[in-house]
Amino acid sequence: xxxxxxxxxxxxxxxxxxxxxxxxxxxxxxxxxxxxxxxxxxxxxxxxxxxxxxxxxxxxxxxxxxxxxxxxxxxxxxxxxxxxxxxxxxxxxxxxxxxxxxxxxxxxxxxxxxxxxxxxxxxxxxxxxxxxxxxxxxxxxxxxxxxxxxxxxxxxxxxxxxxxx
Numbered sequence: 500x501x502x503x504x505x506x507x508x509x510x511x512x513x514x515x516x517x518x519x520x521x522x523x524x525x526x527x528x529x530x531x532x533x534x535x536x537x538x539x540x541x542x543x544x545x546x547x548x549x550x551x552x553x554x555x556x557x558x559x560x561x562x563x564x565x566x567x568x569x570x571x572x573x574x575x576x577x578x579x580x581x582x583x584x585x586x587x588x589x590x591x592x593x594x595x596x597x598x599x600x601x602x603x604x605x606x607x608x609x610x611x612x613x614x615x616x617x618x619x620x621x622x623x624x625x626x627x628x629x630x631x632x633x634x635x636x637x638x639x640x641x642x643x644x645x646x647x648x649x650x651x652x653x654x655x656x657x658x659x660x661x662x663x664x
Contacts, residue, residue, distance in 0.1 A: 555580045555641075555659045578641075578659050585643060589664055595633050596664045600641075602627040608646060614639040614664070639664045 512520075555578035577586040583602060590597040600610065605627030612619045612631050615638075623629045641659040 555583075555585065555657055558584070576662060580657050583643065583657055585641065585659070587641070595635055598631040598634055598664070600629045600631070602629070602643065606645065609644040611642040611644065612639055613642065634664060636664050638662070 558577040558579045573591065574589045575586065576589070577584065579585075583604070583606075585600055585602050587598050587600040590599070598612065602608070602610075602623055605625060606623070607625075608623050610621055610623055610629050610631070612634060614635055617635070619631050619634060621629050621631055638661050640661045643657045645655070645657075
């Protein structure tokens with residue numbers, strides 16, 4: 500359908516049509532609302548289109564001891580790829596989380612955590628350890644950028660699938 504055809508059809512709607520379409524939208528939103536994570540997942544997918552990267556596979560996931568006042572459990576998640584393994588421990592802290600991570604084999608690089616519209620970066624120390632503190636809860640994705648800490652390099656990045664923090 501051409502842009503002219505679409506514009507012509509919109510011009511033919513009157514106030515009653517607009518009212519009926521509004522009622523239809525309200526019914527649809529009440530009976531079949533859009534899941535809250537659709538927008539975030541879509542943004543992650545779009546971000547991946549421009550990224551030439553290796554992808555981590557989920558290797559292991561388990562719950563640990565209860566943590567914090569809400570009794571939530573800390574979680575440990577391990578991802579691996581052909582060249583690198585990353586293990587993260589997610590510590591709930593009220594409305595945010597702390598992510599402690601370890602890379603094997605250890606190497607100088609930068610780790611980014613993408614969550615919503617925000618990117619949090621940190622360097623990895625010589626033992627492969629990194630910490631991301633005060634991370635908002637929600638859908639997130641880790642990206643390991645190989646090379647110098649905090650600057651990255653031309654080497655291929657490795658990213659995790661989206662996880663819920």
